[in-house]
């Protein structure tokens with residue numbers, strides 16, 4: 127674990143109405159690190175990411191980005207302070223073209239974070255380059271997944287929360303997605319990656335947190351996790 | 365007939381389509397982004413006309429006719445846009461997350477306040493504006509004279525549509541608005557300040573409505589009824605087009621305006637009903653309008669939602685004591701108070717029946733007055749036309765209202781949320797228009813008079829007991845139904861449609877039945893109301909009556925069964941004591957609504973209950 131953690135979360139508790147979903151979740155992501163948040167369906171991965179992003183009505187606990195307290199900020203301020211969010215459901219603006227989707231995500235360049243333009247993103251996602259004027263509603267699942275990541279990158283984030291980018295994609299596309307994330311890591315982007323697919327996460331991540339029933343059960347390096355059959359069988363679907 | 369005449373009629377249709385579109389497009393844009401159905405949009409339109417009236421007077425004197433006039437219109441529109449911004453900043457901001465009922469009511473509160481303000485500033489008379497310089501004459505088309513200014517109006521619709529297209533497709537702001545129309549939370553998560561976006565959208569919507577009102581000034585005098593007259597039609601246009609869809613609003617405005625332009629030739633009595641009939645038809649075939657998209661659930665649930673409990677011992681004792689007091693009341697108080705009290709029973713039943721479908725059924729009706737009025741008219745028509753006595757005629761009240769609710773309810777339960785509210789409103793407007801325009805049957809605007817009880821019941825005290833008995837029995841019946849398996853099923857469905865479907869409950873059937881029951885009971889209230897007043901007029905079916913019922917429920921609190929009873933009583937007593945004292949009853953009522961929505965969303969009963977339970981748990 128690095129001292130200079132970019133994203134730091136402590137004592138995170140989240141509620142849907144009266145249902146208590148997260149219990150004292152704590153995690154850190156260091157600069158340039160890719161950290162996996164692993165767990166089965168319903169473990170609380172998406173809820174964790176949404177809580178950090180300020181998208182839930184009732185959240186308690188501390189959250190900070192590069193030392194800036196995020197806890198009291200509305201989600202647009204959190205995004206403006208340099209945290210990007212890529213939702214699990216993708217949430218592409220279906221009536222907007224690819225270029226317009228990117229435009230919605232655009233924010234001014236930010237010191238200490240990679241700077242993105244549509245052209246740079248099209249180099250990263252060549253498929254998208256060929257469909258600049260196509261409405262988001264007429265794209266395949268894989269293309270939408272690329273667009274949702276590209277859209278978030280247009281905000282020039284310091285760190286991104288990436289929710290199950292491999293979900294529902296064909297194996298070829300999953301591989302392509304893995305290469306893209308590795309590329310982003312080389313660019314120096316900090317990533318918190320929520321995943322069920324251990325083999326997807328394995329190649330990319332430096333460290334992992336394992337979540338179950340809204341609690342962090344285990345934390346370790348990726349290598350340690352791969353060596354520990356007991357934990358993998360207890361908390362993850364293999 | 366002469367085809368040229370039809371062409372002229374078609375041109376007039378285009379001119380009114382422009383006007384409708386200008387109003388409806390702002391409404392639809394505001395709804396698309398904020399998800400608020402803005403009743404006050406009619407007020408914006410009216411303000412546009414009044415501002416234009418004052419500004420043209422001043423500026424034409426100052427700058428000369430042509431320049432003064434043509435500058436005054438956009439300035440009036442900008443001024444209305446700023447009014448809309450003020451409303452966004454002080455009101456809408458607080459209620460974006462509230463239930464759609466509160467949003468509708470709050471904007472209706474603004475309507476009431478603006479009405480009184482306008483009358484205070486400009487007086488109740490119609491104010492005729494100047495004719496538009498440069499367009500004061502006629503053109504001759506196929507031998508018919510057609511006003512030049514109407515051509516200006518015809519051009520205004522497509523011009524605004526084009527300008528909006530450029531704004532939405534060629535500017536960053538427009539792109540953000542379109543994105544927010546689909547998923548505003550995601551737009552926020554991408555770093556866009558929604559609050560500022562919403563303020564801008566309100567400005568645009570207000571500007572467009574103000575422009576529509578200002579452009580109308582040379583054609584129609586500014587008058588204090590413009591707001592309500594236009595808003596129902598503007599709703600129809602937005603709903604038919606698909607809420608949030610500008611192009612849809614344009615098409616719908618064309619359809620409605622042309623249907624009216626030609627409908628008036630064939631069947632003049634139908635003009636008021638026609639738009640609502642078309643809307644009901646369109647919603648049956650395309651529940652989200654012509655170009656609309658299915659809603660992702662926008663319902664937020666009511667604040668302070670909690671399970672219903674049977675009465676405790678003390679509560680039972682309280683109910684018994686209340687009944688005893690009501691039985692003894694005529695021995696102590698005079699005729700006037702008895703009259704007040706029996707009207708309270710009628711309103712309490714009216715509100716209770718509304719709460720039955722809203723609280724338990726989760727269906728927000730904006731047209732509950734339809735069933736109250738159907739009941740009243742049902743009974744009154746039999747007395748008036750057939751000379752039946754009260755005992756027989758009153759039976760028609762629940763039957764007429766029940767059948768109406770059964771018919772309309774079948775359509776209503778197929779929708780949810782705002783669309784459901786709009787459809788109930790449309791049905792109420794259909795009934796209202798019929799009562800208003802079918803003069804031979806209903807007496808039109810004057811209504812039916814001389815509807816008195818039979819001899820034996822004409823004594824105040826006897827009628828008091830009769831009302832207590834009838835309304836009390838109906839309330840007790842609905843109360844039982846709320847606590848019966850039927851009521852639990854309804855609430856289960858309200859809380860999770862998906863789950864209720866999964867365990868095999870035919871939710872729609874239950875909702876339909878609940879709607880019919882509530883309508884029937886509202887009809888009973890309407891029937892008792894007619895014989896207590898001796899007359900009935902279309903006001904009993906109009907939007908303000910529906911809103912009164914909602915305010916009663918809201919006053920009392922939605923999630924309590926006693927709430928509507930408390931609310932009905934408080935509302936009627938306020939009305940009885942404050943209405944005669946002030947010329948500003950509407951503004952007062954509007955302010956009450958705003959305070960309720962913002963400060964006491966759980967109503968008085970809910971507020972008190974929370975205080976009590978908090979103190980109990982504290983001690």
Ligand SMILES: Nc1ncnc2c1ncn2[C@@H]1O[C@H](COP(=O)(O)OP(=O)(O)OP(=O)(O)O)[C@@H](O)[C@H]1O
Pocket residue numbers: 142145147165166167168169170171172173174214322
């Ligand atoms: N909107 C909601 N309302 C109520 N409960 C919810 C809601 N969304 C999620 N939950 C509950 O919160 C818990 C955590 O859900 P979450 O979506 O965070 O899981 P997840 O780990 O992302 O699962 P998946 O792999 O399926 O995406 C689950 O038990 C779920 O049922």
Ligand SMILES: [Mg+2]
Pocket residue numbers: 171172173214289290
């Ligand atoms: Mg998830």
